[in-house]
Amino acid sequence: xxxxxxxxxxxxxxxxxxxxxxxxxxxxxxxxxxxxxxxxxxxxxxxxxxxxxxxxxxxxxxxxxxxxxxxxxxxxxxxxxxxxxxxxxxxxxxxxxxxxxxxxxxxxxxxxxx
Amino acid sequence: xxxxxxxxxxxxxxxxxxxxxxxxxxxxxxxxxxxxxxxxxxxxxxxxxxxxxxxxxxxxxxxxxxxxxxxxxxxxxxxxxxxxxxxxxxxxxxxxxxxxxxxxxxxxxxxxxx
Numbered sequence: 001x002x003x004x005x006x007x008x009x010x011x012x013x014x015x016x017x018x019x020x021x022x023x024x025x026x027x028x029x030x031x032x033x034x035x036x037x038x039x040x041x042x043x044x045x046x047x048x049x050x051x052x053x054x055x056x057x058x059x060x061x062x063x064x065x066x067x068x069x070x071x072x073x074x075x076x077x078x079x080x081x082x083x084x085x086x087x088x089x090x091x092x093x094x095x096x097x098x099x100x101x102x103x104x105x106x107x108x109x110x111x112x113x114x
Numbered sequence: 115x116x117x118x119x120x121x122x123x124x125x126x127x128x129x130x131x132x133x134x135x136x137x138x139x140x141x142x143x144x145x146x147x148x149x150x151x152x153x154x155x156x157x158x159x160x161x162x163x164x165x166x167x168x169x170x171x172x173x174x175x176x177x178x179x180x181x182x183x184x185x186x187x188x189x190x191x192x193x194x195x196x197x198x199x200x201x202x203x204x205x206x207x208x209x210x211x212x213x214x215x216x217x218x219x220x221x222x223x224x225x226x227x228x
Contacts, residue, residue, distance in 0.1 A: 004156075032214035043118070043204055043219035051214045090157070100215050101147055101159040101170065 002027040004091050006105035014113045019063075019078040021108050023091030026072065031093040033074045034102065035065055038088040047089075050074060061085070086112045117141065118220035120205050126226045129195060135223045137188040137205030145210050146188040147217065148180060151202040163188065164210060195227045 007022040025031060032051055036044040048059025055067045065076045074091060088109050092102040118139045127133050137146065148160040162170035163182040177199075179191040188205055202224050206217040 009154075034214075034216070036219075041221070043120075043221040044206075044217075045219070046216060049214055049216060094215050096214055101149075101162050102157075102215075102217055103159075104157040106154070106156045 002031065002093060002095070002103050004093055004103055004105035006089075006091050006108050008108055009106065010109045010111060012111040012113060013081045015083055016080050019076070019081045019085065019110065021076040021089050021091075021110065023065075023074045023076065023105060024072055025074060025091075025093050027093060027095070029095050032096045033065075033067060034092045034094075035059065035063070035074075035076050036090045036092060038090065038107075040087075044090060047076070081110075081112050083112050083114065086110055118205055118207055118218050120203075120220035120223050122223060123221065124224045124226075126228065127192070127195065128228050129197075131195075132191070132193040134192065135190040135203055135205075135225075137190075137207075137220055139186055139188075139205075139207040139218070141207060141209075141218060143207035143209045143218070144185050145208045145215075146182060146185075147206040147208075148188070148190055149204040149206065151204055151222070157204070161190075192225070195225075197227050200225055200227045 003026045005024045034049045035047040048057045050067045058064045063078045088107045090107045091105045094100045121136045145164045150158045160174045161180040181189040202222045204222045205220045208217045
C-alpha cells in the first residue's frame with residue numbers, strides 16, 4: 001500500500017517570505033513523486049516531478065523540491081512568495097510503469113499575506 | 115484545441131436524472147482517468163482506462179458508469195445519484211511508459227446533485 005501525507009491543511013506566509021510545504025510518503029517500492037498546483041476553478045497543473053535522476057528537482061514558477069529517502073519526504077519550497085502563488089498544492093506519488101493512477105495527499109492551501 | 119477538455123464545466127441534476135460528463139484529450143495519450151475531488155478529502159481515483167480497456171475500478175458505485183470509445187474520449191455516465199456525489203470530477207490523461215506516469219488534468223466538471 002502507498003500513501004501521501006501533507007502536514008498542514010493551510011499555510012500562511014507573507015509576500016517575499018520563504019514557502020515550505022511538507023509532504024511525507026509511504027511506499028513499498030521506490031516511488032515517483034509529484035507536486036501539482038490547483039488555482040480556483042481550475043484543474044491540477046504539474047509543478048515538478050521526481051524520477052530518481054536527481055534528488056533536488058526544480059519546477060515552474062521558482063518552486064523546487066528535495067527527495068530525502070531517509071526521511072521519506074518530498075517537501076516543496078520557494079525562496080520568495082508572490083501573491084500569485086496563492087493556491088491549493090497537492091503532493092502525489094505513483095509506482096510507475098503502465099497506466100498507474102496517482103495517489104494524492106489531502107492538499108495544502110497556501111495563503112499569501114500582503 | 116490542445117490539452118484535456120471537460121464538458122460541461124458545471125452541472126446541476128436531480129437524483130432521478132441521467133446525465134453524462136465528457137472528456138477529450140488532444141495530446142496523443144493512451145491512458146485516461148476519472149478522479150473525484152470532494153472538500154476536505156484527497157482526490158479519489160475512480161476509473162482508469164489504458165488503450166481503451168478499463169484496468170482499474172476502485173469500488174465505485176454502479177450509478178457511475180464510464181465509457182471510453184477511443185483513446186481521445188472518455189465519458190462518465192451518471193444516473194440516480196445521491197447528494198453526497200456532489201463534487202468536482204476531474205479527467206486526466208497520460209502516455210503509458212515504463213517510468214513516471216505524468217498525468218495532465220482537465221479543468222473539471224462541477225456536479226451538484228439536488
